[in-house]
Amino acid sequence: MALLDIRGLQTWFDTRAGTVKAVNGVNLSIQPGETLALVGESGSGKSVTAYSVLRLIEAAGGRIAGGEVLFKGTDLLKLDAAGIRAVRGNRIAMIFQEPLSALNPVQSIGTQIVEALRLHRDIGLRAARERAVELLELVRMPSPRERAEEFPHRLSGGMRQRAMIAIALACEPELLIADEPTTALDVTTQAQILALLRELQQRLGMAMLLITHDLGVVAEIADRVAVMYAGRVVEEGAVGALFDRPAHPYTRGLLDAVRIEALPPGSRLPEIPGIVPSLLDLPPGCAFAPRCGRASAICQAELPALRAIGVGRRHACCHPHLEPVPA
Amino acid sequence: MSASAQPGLLWRLSVNRSAAGGAVLLALILALAIIGPLLWPGDPWEMAAPPMLWPGEDMANPLGTDVMGRDLAAGLVSGARVSLMIGLVSTLIAAGIGTLFGALGGFYGGSVDAVLMRVTELFQTVPSFVLAVVLVAVFRPSVATAVLAIGIVSWPATARLVRAQFLLLREREFVLAGETIGMGTPRLILTQILPNALPPVIAMSTLTIAHAIQTEAALSFLGLGDPNVMSWGTIIGGGREQLAEAWYVCGLPGIAVVVTVLAFNLLGEGLNDALNPHLQRR
Numbered sequence: 001m002a003l004l005d006i007r008g009l010q011t012w013f014d015t016r017a018g019t020v021k022a023v024n025g026v027n028l029s030i031q032p033g034e035t036l037a038l039v040g041e042s043g044s045g046k047s048v049t050a051y052s053v054l055r056l057i058e059a060a061g062g063r064i065a066g067g068e069v070l071f072k073g074t075d076l077l078k079l080d081a082a083g084i085r086a087v088r089g090n091r092i093a094m095i096f097q098e099p100l101s102a103l104n105p106v107q108s109i110g111t112q113i114v115e116a117l118r119l120h121r122d123i124g125l126r127a128a129r130e131r132a133v134e135l136l137e138l139v140r141m142p143s144p145r146e147r148a149e150e151f152p153h154r155l156s157g158g159m160r161q162r163a164m165i166a167i168a169l170a171c172e173p174e175l176l177i178a179d180e181p182t183t184a185l186d187v188t189t190q191a192q193i194l195a196l197l198r199e200l201q202q203r204l205g206m207a208m209l210l211i212t213h214d215l216g217v218v219a220e221i222a223d224r225v226a227v228m229y230a231g232r233v234v235e236e237g238a239v240g241a242l243f244d245r246p247a248h249p250y251t252r253g254l255l256d257a258v259r260i261e262a263l264p265p266g267s268r269l270p271e272i273p274g275i276v277p278s279l280l281d282l283p284p285g286c287a288f289a290p291r292c293g294r295a296s297a298i299c300q301a302e303l304p305a306l307r308a309i310g311v312g313r314r315h316a317c318c319h320p321h322l323e324p325v326p327a
Numbered sequence: 328m329s330a331s332a333q334p335g336l337l338w339r340l341s342v343n344r345s346a347a348g349g350a351v352l353l354a355l356i357l358a359l360a361i362i363g364p365l366l367w368p369g370d371p372w373e374m375a376a377p378p379m380l381w382p383g384e385d386m387a388n389p390l391g392t393d394v395m396g397r398d399l400a401a402g403l404v405s406g407a408r409v410s411l412m413i414g415l416v417s418t419l420i421a422a423g424i425g426t427l428f429g430a431l432g433g434f435y436g437g438s439v440d441a442v443l444m445r446v447t448e449l450f451q452t453v454p455s456f457v458l459a460v461v462l463v464a465v466f467r468p469s470v471a472t473a474v475l476a477i478g479i480v481s482w483p484a485t486a487r488l489v490r491a492q493f494l495l496l497r498e499r500e501f502v503l504a505g506e507t508i509g510m511g512t513p514r515l516i517l518t519q520i521l522p523n524a525l526p527p528v529i530a531m532s533t534l535t536i537a538h539a540i541q542t543e544a545a546l547s548f549l550g551l552g553d554p555n556v557m558s559w560g561t562i563i564g565g566g567r568e569q570l571a572e573a574w575y576v577c578g579l580p581g582i583a584v585v586v587t588v589l590a591f592n593l594l595g596e597g598l599n600d601a602l603n604p605h606l607q608r609r
Contacts, residue, residue, distance in 0.1 A: 056503060056507065085511055088507055093508065096503075096504060098500065101500040101501060102500045102503075102504040104504075104505070104519055104522075106522045107518070167504075167508065
């Protein structure tokens with residue numbers, strides 16, 4: 001059974017201008033121990049999908065309009081407030097993009113880890129403090145015992161992200177949601193944090209939902225990828241297969257945009273023409289059709305469903321690319 | 328960045344001229360209130376000497392006596408204790424009510440906020456001193472009623488400040504992160520938002536103390552103070568008939584009120600600068 005199974009998720013924001021359908025029928029599943037990368041440009045709904053899993057969307061003014069989020073068979077959307085609190089941080093944890101703003105500025109990081117532990121575990125203060133130091137050691141924090149006493153603003157960006165990972169891992173979650181965990185870090189630190197996440201994930205056997213727009217990060221640590229466009233998953237598959245044979249024209253456009261070393265010097269950089277459609281006013285057919293070179297009348301008329309093309313490979317396109325990317 | 332509220336706070340206060348000045352003045356007043364009764368052990372109500380002795384006229388009563396022959400030095404020392412105590416306790420009450428109203432309104436927003444803020448506005452529209460007079464007059468004047476009355480009229484400003492802080496802070500990502508690890512609402516408020524909202528509340532509370540001391544003096548001046556307690560306002564009220572012949576009876580406690588209020592104002596302003604990260608580089 002899948003660890004997490006998202007079925008037909010719809011998350012909408014009611015605004016004065018109308019209903020923004022940020023997530024509009026997303027289907028995803030994550031197996032235990034697997035890393036699924038959710039990619040897409042800003043506004044494609046990847047973060048909203050992740051926040052919907054933990055039901056953190058009401059605070060942002062949104063509502064979950066439909067669908068199911070099954071975590072080991074339990075629909076998280078149907079749990080009461082205490083039920084969902086018992087899942088948050090305990091069985092599903094989350095790390096954020098900007099560690100400085102996600103850490104409480106007036107508590108030492110040790111205290112914040114202790115807090116996370118004692119929310120879900122019946123553990124004494126002294127034992128929790130010891131465990132906090134162990135966790136900081138686990139995330140390779142230099143001199144963890146001293147760092148536990150430090151306040152977030154006294155740490156470097158990489159150390160803050162390590163502290164946040166330690167908080168997230170406090171209760172040994174089965175699923176870690178990482179919302180662009182390396183975007184705010186410099187390149188060397190990025191590589192270290194990615195290596196750390198990969199190592200911890202293998203060691204603790206947890207699954208990871210990685211939200212990113214960086215295809216390099218995806219290639220490095222993900223097992224599978226789901227590409228989102230305008231609130232829907234348009235293509236999904238194992239990293240290698242999807243990168244070699246992107247079927248959806250949007251995926252192909254994204255990959256072309258980063259494969260620039262193959263281009264002859266001086267040539268124009270490839271781009272996807274047009275802009276992302278407004279989520280307030282989506283076209284009736286395929287949302288990518290207005291920007292797509294392969295679009296035909298049927299693309300404008302009806303919404304293509306996700307269809308399977310081999311094991312674990314799905315796409316939502318009426319005119320998919322079938323040939324591999326030229327090497 | 329708002330992150331650095333804690334470290335170096337004492338240092339920043341010590342280099343802040345108004346904070347340091349206020350703290351020194353306050354330390355002197357506190358010292359007087361604490362060791363004063365040892366120097367002038369007499370009951371401030373006791374008629375200890377001939378009436379209307381001028382300060383310095385007789386070294387047994389260094390600050391002179393009032394129209395009843397009561398020692399003014401003993402009275403001033405007793406007044407310092409009363410004023411500081413009433414100022415502190417009533418400010419605690421005001422900060423407590425204000426924080427509760429502001430926190431709930433700011434956190435929940437919507438109709439909870441609307442109801443709490445209308446109540447706050449109700450209190451703000453009634454002149455606070457008049458309300459304090461009414462409250463004390465309705466109950467029997469005593470230290471407890473004075474403290475309660477002053478506390479009850481002083482909280483709306485704190486409530487508005489705390490509400491503004493909560494409105495800002497609840498949108499911050501670390502509050503969301505707290506929710507993500509499974510914190511319930513009370514814990515979110517108490518461990519995540521409130522500690523971050525407190526610095527300006529502390530700064531403002533020092534100003535509230537100053538105002539409470541003035542209000543207490545004014546109540547006592549009107550004869551609404553505790554009849555068994557000698558406060559600065561009581562002395563001023565007792566001396567106002569002899570203002571022309573013996574101005575010092577009103578003057579000395581008046582100066583004490585001014586100096587104490589000034590000390591708290593300086594300290595409050597200094598704290599405000601030291602705790603407000605945006606003003607640090609001024």
